Amino acid sequence: MSRPHTRSLVSLALAAAALLAGAPLPAAEHPIVIVIHGGAGVIERAHMTAEREASYRAGLGAALDAGFAVLERGGSSLDAVAAAVRTREDDPQFNAGRGAVLNHDGICELDAAIMDGTGPRAGAVAGVHHVKNPIELARLVMDKSPHVLLAGQGAEEFALSQGVTLVPESYFITPERVRELEEAKRTAAESAPTTPLPLRPRGMGTVGAVALDAQGHLAAATSTGGITNKLYGRIGDTPVIGAGTYASESCAVSGTGQGEFFMRQVVAYDICAMMQYQHLPLARAVDLMIHDKLRRTGGEGGVIALDRDGNFAMDFNSAGMHRGVRNSAGRREIAMYRDAN
């Protein structure tokens, strides 16, 4: 019962400080930080138009600022990561919610997870077809059910029981994703029939966020449509606690890339484990995971990660990764390519 009370006092104090200073909020006892990603993959200048790049940057900026605004008014890291993910579930250019990639049968099957490093507590959904904001349903699973992961029709039954309005499958489908599926199927058909479905699509637009709030609490959230042309029923790393999403009291991670590799190597938790057990700094643990352990198995992708002191990492072994960071020290950066731009 004491946390909401404490939070509102801190919030009041922060607001008062802002009024007095007439300036960006001063660093609280804990720095506040949000880090986001919007997918890793073949993101290169050669494949990008100026309009498209500007549009991606605007989408990333809107998510970053939505999440940071929550932290700035004393809100929780959990609310901040949910806000930063939700804006991009509604933005058709990212592979989550509306505009998600299509499975082999031409529909969107959506996965999402959210985790509160305090507890820890976690909620996730997999394979939902009719939920506008899967990240909000993941939050309901955490807050209102005894379970961590609900999938498919059962997850949608639970959504209905919680008063969530379902939307038709057509809401999610965009012409660009239809074209991408056709292209993926053509490529698959041209390969030998025994070749597994291609798991290395041109761009992977999974969205994620990690945040540290003024109370020093960490949270992580991730949402995705998975991988174009995936088999019906495929669950990737995003909703798997430990693989694509993890938060503890000392570390929060959200991943993007070839989900199957993240699952076999328990990527998000492994970063936290290396920090806790080997006392590695965050950046070193992330570097080892992405450029050594994941690369060694042939896995491609990246992660964003954050520790309780506000140190963060945005690292990837793919050509690029949509990413951004904003913190109470006045830093605000958005980048897409290898070269920090």
Place this chain on the structure above:
Amino acid sequence: MSRPHTRSLVSLALAAAALLAGAPLPAAEHPIVIVIHGGAGVIERAHMTAEREASYRAGLGAALDAGFAVLERGGSSLDAVAAAVRTREDDPQFNAGRGAVLNHDGICELDAAIMDGTGPRAGAVAGVHHVKNPIELARLVMDKSPHVLLAGQGAEEFALSQGVTLVPESYFITPERVRELEEAKRTAAESAPTTPLPLRPRGMGTVGAVALDAQGHLAAATSTGGITNKLYGRIGDTPVIGAGTYASESCAVSGTGQGEFFMRQVVAYDICAMMQYQHLPLARAVDLMIHDKLRRTGGEGGVIALDRDGNFAMDFNSAGMHRGVRNSAGRREIAMYRDAN
């Protein structure tokens, strides 16, 4: 291409040795070991009849011997754990396959995972209703799809595409599980309506196995119906790689208990991580996990675990756990209660 060849040579050598000795096989370069569990929970003498105890012991013994026979003839740890799990999917007294517990809607939703520590490779299925042996479908996901986890109807579509014959939902349902569901619903109705569904059933009969073969390869497998009265679509820890099932080159773990706790704490992988990063012996890592870390969050259950040297652990913080071990040093034990019997 060289592994099957090497394996058959080793197998031949072992068979020749057995013929010459007319006795149990001598320890190979690597010891061979299989460890199984058949669920943790309120397993106490006071709640057990002599007939029921004998029947459980017979079921555990059959599984142990089926898995050990595979290892003894030079088979892989992967084949051994699959065999040890399959016998109990077919045995209605365990909570896996036929005789699995019922969800809130009165049907069986089955989860299973298998992992080969070499690679590593993994396959899992969740929420299947019509697959007689979910562990075999998990193996097909690993061997024949590019994915790690398939759920629900999509998993069954994949099963059909692989020539698996589906069975009616009624195949899985036993009168005892119907009674258990009625009892769980009565208990839930007597609690305050806002209380989450009870997650601490009387017995949890998830089945699992870990094995070490003559080539020194580890594998793990787990299969379950989950928890009585679970929400439709609930996925527990069993098919989540890292939570209820994990295998690497140096460690294999299968868990049983309150799945949600295992998921939030990434139990199976965390044991392997403590061994790798903190250089803890297997038994110490398992002890810390079960009696300290899991207990601290209120989580109840147990694990079986095995390292590459053939050291094993069967530990639990519940009243009892169905368990057994057999190895090439001539050890063969089956136990259910706290006191190693």
